[in-house]
Amino acid sequence: MDCREFCDKHVAFVDDTLAGIELVRMQRHIAECESCAKHDARVRRALLIFRNLPPIELSAGFSQRLEARLLRECHGEDFLATTQRNLRRGAIAATLASAAMLGYIATTLYHSDSPRDLVMPPVVASLPEPELTPITTSTPAIVASVSAGLTIWPAALFAEQVPTRFAHSKLELANYTR
Amino acid sequence: MADIVRKQMVAVEGATVRERLQAMDDSAVVTAFLGGEERAFSELVTRYQTRLLNFVYRTIGDREKAEDLVQEVFIRVYRHLHRFDRSKKFSTWVYTIASNLAKNELRNRSRNPLVLFQTVQKNFQDEDRPLQFEDPNSRPDDMYRKRHLREIVEESVAKLPEHHRNVFILRELEGKSYEEIAEITDCNLGTVKSRLNRARNSFAEIIAPYVD
Numbered sequence: 445m446d447c448r449e450f451c452d453k454h455v456a457f458v459d460d461t462l463a464g465i466e467l468v469r470m471q472r473h474i475a476e477c478e479s480c481a482k483h484d485a486r487v488r489r490a491l492l493i494f495r496n497l498p499p500i501e502l503s504a505g506f507s508q509r510l511e512a513r514l515l516r517e518c519h520g521e522d523f524l525a526t527t528q529r530n531l532r533r534g535a536i537a538a539t540l541a542s543a544a545m546l547g548y549i550a551t552t553l554y555h556s557d558s559p560r561d562l563v564m565p566p567v568v569a570s571l572p573e574p575e576l577t578p579i580t581t582s583t584p585a586i587v588a589s590v591s592a593g594l595t596i597w598p599a600a601l602f603a604e605q606v607p608t609r610f611a612h613s614k615l616e617l618a619n620y621t622r
Numbered sequence: 623m624a625d626i627v628r629k630q631m632v633a634v635e636g637a638t639v640r641e642r643l644q645a646m647d648d649s650a651v652v653t654a655f656l657g658g659e660e661r662a663f664s665e666l667v668t669r670y671q672t673r674l675l676n677f678v679y680r681t682i683g684d685r686e687k688a689e690d691l692v693q694e695v696f697i698r699v700y701r702h703l704h705r706f707d708r709s710k711k712f713s714t715w716v717y718t719i720a721s722n723l724a725k726n727e728l729r730n731r732s733r734n735p736l737v738l739f740q741t742v743q744k745n746f747q748d749e750d751r752p753l754q755f756e757d758p759n760s761r762p763d764d765m766y767r768k769r770h771l772r773e774i775v776e777e778s779v780a781k782l783p784e785h786h787r788n789v790f791i792l793r794e795l796e797g798k799s800y801e802e803i804a805e806i807t808d809c810n811l812g813t814v815k816s817r818l819n820r821a822r823n824s825f826a827e828i829i830a831p832y833v834d
Binding site: 451454455456458483486487489490491493494495497498499500501502503506507509510513514517 | 696795827
């Protein structure tokens with residue numbers, strides 16, 4: 445065993461928790477190594493002093509103070525429990541009262557003689573006949589022959605009125621000289 | 623007459639309960655308390671108050687504050703005992719609470735220089751207090767030597783880093799097992815052993831000049 449291993453196992457050695465073989469090896473190392481023997485003795489002596497330190501005693505009023513605090517704790521707990529219980533009861537009562545009130549309001553509204561909504565006869569709407577205005581645009585051949593700027597609105601109008609215009613066999617010529 | 627007999631009966635019954643509680647282990651006392659036996663809590667206090675005081679005092683080095691913290695430990699135990707996992711050791715739980723409170727106290731001190739100053743001042747004033755722990759029949763020079771040694775030991779412990787000191791006190795003063803210390807300090811077993819080794823070596827080194 446070397447000194448490093450001795451130091452690593454020293455805690456268990458001091459606490460006497462080493463296995464038999466390890467214990468013998470540690471003891472043999474102490475017998476051989478003066479430095480480790482010194483270290484071991486120093487630690488054991490220090491621990492002995494520390495373990496024999498006189499214990500601190502409680503002061504005279506400790507028990508009374510603790511008792512008073514525990515009593516306060518108990519009362520505090522009781523008070524808290526009572527308050528919570530009262531609050532719970534209050535909440536239940538409030539819920540019941542609200543439910544009763546809502547029921548009352550609902551019943552009152554259902555049985556009241558307030559005027560109901562007037563029922564009007566249904567309104568029948570009919571689509572008026574479309575007024576057939578005379579076509580003001582030229583025939584496609586004419587539209588195609590005019591300049592691009594002028595053809596926009598007549599073309600749009602024409603497209604819109606396609607269903608009626610094509611059903612209408614009578615086409616008129618546009619009068620550009622108006 | 624009937625009243626006197628009744629009072630005596632109650633006293634005898636009370637004494638029996640107390641004796642029965644004293645004979646119980648911690649777990650049984652806890653069960654008794656949770657079952658409604660209020661006297662069981664006094665039994666727990668009696669068992670742990672001095673041990674906890676010594677543990678906290680050695681950790682923080684302030685006697686008055688240590689008493690306050692021990693009281694706080696018992697208040698917390700009282701408050702949360704119903705939540706305590708009874709498959710575990712009661713003593714480990716109590717020491718965990720005490721250790722955490724002591725740690726918080728040290729942290730607060732390091733953050734608040736005024737508290738640190740007040741503690742140092744209080745310790746300084748304590749120098750004038752009468753000897754309390756030495757045998758009054760000892761010779762004066764012997765008493766002085768003992769007191770001086772005690773102060774040196776306490777100062778040496780105080781010089782250890784906080785996490786080393788905690789492990790050191792739990793092992794050397796309270797005799798806790800490595801496993802219990804690991805649980806109390808929330809460390810693994812290897813860390814506990816390593817810290818204990820370092821704490822022992824440091825303590826031995828610090829105190830060596832005074833005792834060699």
